[in-house]
Amino acid sequence: MLLQPKKLKYKKFQKSRCIKKENSVTSIKFGNFAIKAIDFGYISAAQLESARIAINRVVKRSGKIWLRVFPNKPITKKPSGVRMGKGKGNVDHWVCCVGSGRILFELGGVKPNLAKNALKYASSKLSIKTTIIGVY
Known part of the structure; x- marks a missing residue:
């Protein structure tokens, strides 16, 4: 089951620039190890879900995983072969905007x-550059 919000004020959003540097979620709060974004960009709900499943597969459901991002931005797409105009396309997938320095997963x-x-295997599923940090 892919992540998406239950309710939004507007069904379709305008595209906006992704924030380059994160200020809020930049340190480990819950777990001992984390995946931290080096680059900035969009991460889709499918990528987050595949990374979460990859972590669960390696640790064999023994630890606790915290997901520190949520895909709350809809991305629309018109079907292929449709002419220009006639309004905006339907919602295709959901993404979250990630700035550099943001904590994505904690373990x-x-x-x-x-x-x-586990975190190295999960970071290969994401579309941006990441690093693994830890608090011992």
């Missing part, structure tokens, strides 16, 4: 080498 309750392997 706790597992051994350090297992956590690093």
Whole structure:
């Protein structure tokens, strides 16, 4: 099940620039290890879900995972072969705008080498450059 909000004020948003540097969620709060974004950009709900499943697969559901981002921005797309005009397309997928320095995933309750392997495998599923940080 992909992540998406239950209710929005507007069904379709305008495209906006993604924030380049994050100010709010830049340090580990819940777990011991985390994936931190180096680059900025959009991450889709499908990428987040596949990264979460990858972490669960490696740690064998032993630790706790915190997802620190949520895809709340709809991206619209018109079908292929449709002429220009005639309004905006339907919602195609959901993304979250991520700035550099943002914590994406946190992981706790597992051994350090297992956590690093899981987060490395999960970061390969994401479309932006990331690094793994830890609090020992």
